[in-house]
Amino acid sequence: MCILTGNQIVLRITSINVNGIRSAIKKKFLDWLYNKNPDIVCLQEIRIASHDIKNELLNPLGFKGFFYPAQKNGYSGVGIYTKKQPMKITRGLEDKNIDSEGRVIRIDWEKISIINVYFPSGSNDERQKAKLIFLQKFELYLKEIYSESILSKRNLLICGDWNIAHTQMDIKNWKNNLNKPGFLPEERNWLSEIINNYNLVDVFRKLHPHQEQYTWWSNRARSWERNVGWRIDYQMANNSLANLAISSEIYMETRFSDHAPLTIDYKTEI
Template identity: 50%
Template sequence: MRIITLNLNGVRSAASKGFFQWLKMQDADLVCVQELKAQTSDITAEILAPDSYHGYFHCAEKRGYSGVGIYSRHEPDNVIEGLGIPEIDAEGRFIRLDFGHLSVISIYFPSGSSGEHRQAAKFFFMERFFPMLKKLADCGSEIILCGDWNIAHKEIDLKNWRSNQKNSGFLPEERIWLTGVFQELGFVDVFRQINVEPEQYTWWSNRGQAWAKNVGWRIDYQIATPGIAAKANAVAIYKTERFSDHSPLIIDYDYNL
């Protein structure tokens, strides 16, 4: 089972940069995407259901903003859109597909970088999402949460960690919260389970020459319950082509849907 996750920074923009042509060659079972920046009524049938995939989406109420989706080659048993919290669901940040004893989630955490009001929205999201993560951890199914968590966990996970300790995405409170997801709830950072090397980033600012100099952040994850995490056998961050300011995170699991 191959799962890809990518913040598209606009599904139509990514499509224009060849994302769906690339996807046809990846043999992925599930593709989790974030930041659609579109309503389903805005986008073409090719984008809604590319190649042999069927797309499931949770769009934001605001046009051209946020939104998540999952492309699947397999028909799910159940689809859940949103968390049941109106302020969060209005921004289209959560969709879950259930396949027997496995659930795959596409999630997009708020960014707090645009100001205090958005950092407050991020903390609001984190506070309410943690008990939901606990329920997922305890539900008896295997869970894989894919997406842009907008938090770099450790110093190894961003180039300029010293100068970013007071910036959203690397605040002490955010990092402690994510540590709790791993240590208290037992979830696994699947990429780091296999690859412990430095300079493994998934997002680069458009400012300066961040991409050219690999001045990046690792803020995109596949975070899973221990059983399915143990079945991961290969990880990769694809950087040969650029479809977005993020790069696709690809993980293979020894598991059949």
């Protein structure tokens, strides 16, 4: 099911790190979803165990939910809400250490494959090492899916919290963060190579080439109030799909999380 706007069929896709799905729902996230009416919602950092995903979380507002929680309760995890039954769901990277954290879920429809991913943050030295390993493993995973999407002529979209601000425009205080995880040269170079090697397009940046807007704010130093943020949440699409993007929004009127939802409309079906 896609939105019909005038004579156009529009596929509306939202991506958001909810920082705990139950917490976001308490902050009226479902009310916002009802009004926004996306077709597909990619959720990161759901922070809920499998046995706690009750029906009201699994199938709200006519959505069908597919989740991949972390083994550790209250940590990480991803999920996708969709209004159209997918052809196939694939969870994980086939790496037990990474997959125990529930970071990748892929869903295929006839015309599009969507990968929903939650990259490690690199919050300390140990986690930064884990992040760099994840980047290597994810690239191998993406290489295979990219080749498959070309053969199948299926569009490819990667949604999620990448935990990397790509350019100086994507972070408010870039000079003060040059040596911090999320803006390290090796991370940004990796992202540039991924974009170039697999012909991906940062769809928000395509639609807004000069707009300084962010998707995540630290809970310290009144960062939200002062809009001292980072743009680390992306929808990365192949060229064919990116060319069908017609509008985007980073919603900031209400806070459901320390991230803002990114919604993009595409002139296509799934």
